Amino acid sequence: MSVTSAQMARRAPGKLMREKFFARGPEVVGRELLGKLLVRREPDGWLVGRIVETEAYLGAADAASHAFRGETARNAVMFGPPGRVYVYFIYGMHFCVNVTCGPAGKAGAVLIRALEPLAGLERMAVSRDLAGDVKPKMLTGGPARLCEAFGITRERDNAKIYVSPRSDLQLRDDNFEVGRVSVTPRIGITKAAELELRYCVESSGCLSR
DNA sequence: GGAATGATAGTCT
DNA sequence: GACTATCATTCCG
Numbered sequence: 001m002s003v004t005s006a007q008m009a010r011r012a013p014g015k016l017m018r019e020k021f022f023a024r025g026p027e028v029v030g031r032e033l034l035g036k037l038l039v040r041r042e043p044d045g046w047l048v049g050r051i052v053e054t055e056a057y058l059g060a061a062d063a064a065s066h067a068f069r070g071e072t073a074r075n076a077v078m079f080g081p082p083g084r085v086y087v088y089f090i091y092g093m094h095f096c097v098n099v100t101c102g103p104a105g106k107a108g109a110v111l112i113r114a115l116e117p118l119a120g121l122e123r124m125a126v127s128r129d130l131a132g133d134v135k136p137k138m139l140t141g142g143p144a145r146l147c148e149a150f151g152i153t154r155e156r157d158n159a160k161i162y163v164s165p166r167s168d169l170q171l172r173d174d175n176f177e178v179g180r181v182s183v184t185p186r187i188g189i190t191k192a193a194e195l196e197l198r199y200c201v202e203s204s205g206c207l208s209r
Numbered sequence: 210g211g212a213a214t215g216a217t218a219g220t221c222t
Numbered sequence: 223g224a225c226t227a228t229c230a231t232t233c234c235g
Contacts, residue, residue: 074220090227092217144228188227213233
């Protein structure tokens with residue numbers, strides 16, 4: 001499949017998601033975020049990707065969570081209101097994007113690990129510095145990959161991702177029905193590694209591994 | 210198609 | 223000063 005034929009969406013598909021959706025536990029939000037759309041406004045259209053893999057991170061009860069040791073300057077947004085973007089920097093070169101959930105004052109977030117790119121693939125390839133016949137998985141199959149494809153950096157931290165139609169980064173719902181979902185241990189962590197808080201759309205070819 | 214490896218900086222102790 | 227996690231590349235069977 002050629003990436004170069006994929007046009008950007010003229011309009012953002014589906015409807016903007018509401019804060020209420022995110023004001024629940026990370027396990028619920030992580031599961032229900034599968035099949036939803038992450039969109040990014042560009043001057044001449046929209047980048048669109050469907051979420052196919054997430055991980056839930058809890059607060060004080062989860063040793064793998066950034067919020068485990070309490071609130072700091074870095075993780076403060078996890079303790080804030082739901083539906084905000086929490087971006088963190090890892091490996092000295094990559095970003096990962098989370099959406100906060102649970103009520104304000106209680107830490108929780110869902111890490112978006114993989115998307116299936118639907119529109120604007122050519123633009124994503126440019127952002128990823130890839131050329132030629134690129135596989136969709138190389139565009140957005142992985143937390144750092146999708147951040148690069150969507151141009152998500154630390155500047156996005158604490159951005160509202162719900163309710164504001166003017167936001168250039170949104171989560172939207174087009175009532176897509178995901179197929180079978182698998183629940184597995186989370187990836188790339190050493191603490192609380194036994195907890196099964198990773199959610200995947202089984203049929204997707206864009207999973208991070 | 211899987212395993213091993215190197216690159217790297219921000220955060221907290 | 224210790225710790226943390228991803229991706230690209232390379233090597234192997």
